Amino acid sequence: MAGLDDGTSSIQVGPTLKIPRILQPLTSMRCCDGDSVTFAFKAEGEDLSYIWDKNGRVISSRGTTDFLVNGPQLTISKVYGEDEGVYRCKVSHFSKGLRAGTENFFVIVQAQ
DSSP, rough: OETTTTTOOEOOOOOOOOOOOEOOOOOEEEHHHHHHHHEOOOOOOOOOEEEEEETTEEOTTOOOOOEEEEETTESSSSSGGOOOOOEEEEEEEETTEEEEEEEEEEEEEEOO
């Protein structure tokens, strides 16, 4: 908000963003060493982007065959003890430089 020379103020209203909505959430699971797992969910919205992370660190498919990130789907080719943790997918919609988003998460726990 900026003041005008005549002592009044003005308000500028920008575009409204619709926050992506999770239609089918991720679920946590137990698995064993060597299992292959795929997590997928459904989100509603336009021009969505997805960022997956594990315990707060972004997951990338580059340079690894262990993780395959494909939008709202994450595949771990072989699960091992070090894969245990909290996985999260941030779903965002960008429009005119503005961002609206939501998060979806699950936990992998090694079976005993």
